[in-house]
Amino acid sequence: MAGISRSGSVRFLLFFVSVCLQFIPGFSDDSTSSENSSKPKPITMVMVLFGLIAVGLFSFFLFKLWQKKKRDEQYARLLKLFEEDDELELELGLRN
Numbered sequence: 001m002a003g004i005s006r007s008g009s010v011r012f013l014l015f016f017v018s019v020c021l022q023f024i025p026g027f028s029d030d031s032t033s034s035e036n037s038s039k040p041k042p043i044t045m046v047m048v049l050f051g052l053i054a055v056g057l058f059s060f061f062l063f064k065l066w067q068k069k070k071r072d073e074q075y076a077r078l079l080k081l082f083e084e085d086d087e088l089e090l091e092l093g094l095r096n
Contacts, residue, residue, distance in 0.1 A: 024048075 024045075
């Protein structure tokens, strides 16, 4: 199941990127309007690329932070589950 959902998400990501690239004038295949319109400057494309990389890295950082927080919460729950409860032992008569 995980392999199916992973390949589906990769296909969706590739489709999404290909659609987004059509909106950037330098990558679109529209040759009719290329005579009158000016091409985007390379600095603009580099800035957009750096912006996308920064957003991707920030998202990755937030995801790792979220994973660490969930792992710490699960570990705290596990410790709480196995901590010794003296009062419970006394009530059940397991200890004097």
